[in-house]
Amino acid sequence: MRRIxxxxxxxxxxxxxxxxxYSIKGTASGVPNGTEIYLQELGENNKRIPLDTATVxxxxxxxxxxxxxxxxxxxxxxxxxxxxxxxxxKDQAPLTITLYKDSVASSIVTGSKxxxxxxxxxxxxxxxxxxKTELTKLLxxxxxxxxxxxxxxxxxxxKALDEAYINTKKExxxxxxxxxxxxxxxSDLINAKVLEIEETENYYNGLASDIRESTIGTSxxxxxxxxxxxxxxxxxxxxxxxxxxFSAQTPEGKELxxxxxxxxxxxxxxxxxxxxxxxxxxxxVVRVYNKYHDKGLNIISVSLDRPGQKNRWxxxxxxxxxxxxxxxxxxxxxxxxxxxxxVRAIPATFLLDESGTIIAKNLRxxxxxxxxxxxxxxx
Numbered sequence: 001m002r003r004i005x006x007x008x009x010x011x012x013x014x015x016x017x018x019x020x021x022y023s024i025k026g027t028a029s030g031v032p033n034g035t036e037i038y039l040q041e042l043g044e045n046n047k048r049i050p051l052d053t054a055t056v057x058x059x060x061x062x063x064x065x066x067x068x069x070x071x072x073x074x075x076x077x078x079x080x081x082x083x084x085x086x087x088x089x090k091d092q093a094p095l096t097i098t099l100y101k102d103s104v105a106s107s108i109v110t111g112s113k114x115x116x117x118x119x120x121x122x123x124x125x126x127x128x129x130x131x132k133t134e135l136t137k138l139l140x141x142x143x144x145x146x147x148x149x150x151x152x153x154x155x156x157x158x159k160a161l162d163e164a165y166i167n168t169k170k171e172x173x174x175x176x177x178x179x180x181x182x183x184x185x186x187s188d189l190i191n192a193k194v195l196e197i198e199e200t201e202n203y204y205n206g207l208a209s210d211i212r213e214s215t216i217g218t219s220x221x222x223x224x225x226x227x228x229x230x231x232x233x234x235x236x237x238x239x240x241x242x243x244x245x246f247s248a249q250t251p252e253g254k255e256l257x258x259x260x261x262x263x264x265x266x267x268x269x270x271x272x273x274x275x276x277x278x279x280x281x282x283x284x285v286v287r288v289y290n291k292y293h294d295k296g297l298n299i300i301s302v303s304l305d306r307p308g309q310k311n312r313w314x315x316x317x318x319x320x321x322x323x324x325x326x327x328x329x330x331x332x333x334x335x336x337x338x339x340x341x342x343v344r345a346i347p348a349t350f351l352l353d354e355s356g357t358i359i360a361k362n363l364r365x366x367x368x369x370x371x372x373x374x375x376x377x378x379x
Contacts, residue, residue: 015070024063024077024088026097027057029054035051036080037099041090048076061099087122089114089180117181121172121214125188128165132158141200166194167301178208183216190223235314235340243268243356244340248302248327256300261325262356264296265375267368270338270348273316279346281364282320289324302337304346305326 084104271278
């Protein structure tokens with residue numbers, strides 16, 4: 001499944017502020033005079049909007065331009081020395097920053113309750129991630145050395161660390177429902193894929209109304225709605241129900257409907273040329289098709305290839321010798337066909353009878369051949 005709306009900057013939070021002048025002052029120990037400090041705001045579609053540039057003088061710097069450029073509310077501070085960045089929560093209080101030359105992301109922010117809370121949360125998360133990285137390296141080394149005792153020990157420590165990561169974020173979320181840091185905690189939990197739909201919705205509903213109505217809050221609301229829609233579609237495309245109807249263009253540019261492809265039994269196969277597990281499964285599907293097509297087995301493959309990559313789609317069909325029906329809207333995960341089937345990962349298959357009723361789902365490898373043999377082996 002695609003990762004959701006959260007900006008891939010490591011950590012994210014959103015806060016609302018009035019459009020007004022403000023100041024950010026900072027010390028930058030060891031940073032040479034003339035070093036530029038950049039302040040940007042994250043706008044729509046993750047576009048970075050320049051707000052101001054400060055110049056370090058005697059290890060000090062100051063920003064004084066308007067606080068907002070109409071973006072999403074996350075501000076990014078960086079320097080001309082390296083690519084490291086410090087994330088700031090936008091609010092109405094003047095900020096003071098102690099900037100660390102060699103670790104910008106770990107710099108200290110004071111003067112704002114929101115930023116201090118964010119700063120603590122970010123640093124705690126950073127330390128947990130660092131510790132997990134170290135343990136993972138030790139685990140991999142123990143595996144290479146076939147040290148079973150230490151493999152078990154490091155695995156246990158990593159599991160405990162993961163539990164601490166989750167529990168810490170839940171505590172922050174539950175204890176700060178009126179703070180914007182709760183959005184970050186909820187976002188991190190969603191991206192960690194540890195919440196069920198109902199739990200996500202309960203946490204969201206427990207946030208203050210202004211947080212729910214923020215840009216990121218609205219994104220989470222839309223994400224919840226999307227998951228519910230996918231669940232509903234999955235229920236529609238369940239065994240015993242009629243397969244959702246669809247039509248799309250073939251590689252030749254002709255419109256082809258599912259109803260035109262039905263045989264005694266039909267596999268609706270969701271895949272893409274970029275999907276390695278799909279490509280690995282294709283030889284098995286080809287073998288089953290070649291063996292049972294003359295007995296009534298048809299296949300229609302629906303590709304989730306990206307816009308502008310029709311040639312890649314066609315070349316993959318030819319290379320994998322998939323000699324059956326193919327359609328695609330070339331809309332990647334925005335394609336309405338997989339959505340109507342509740343498909344959240346590929347490869348995904350639906351086996352239909354001659355009336356278009358779903359009789360099995362997600363059969364692969366030997367399981368697929370066994371099922372087709374059961375249906376058509378003696379016909």
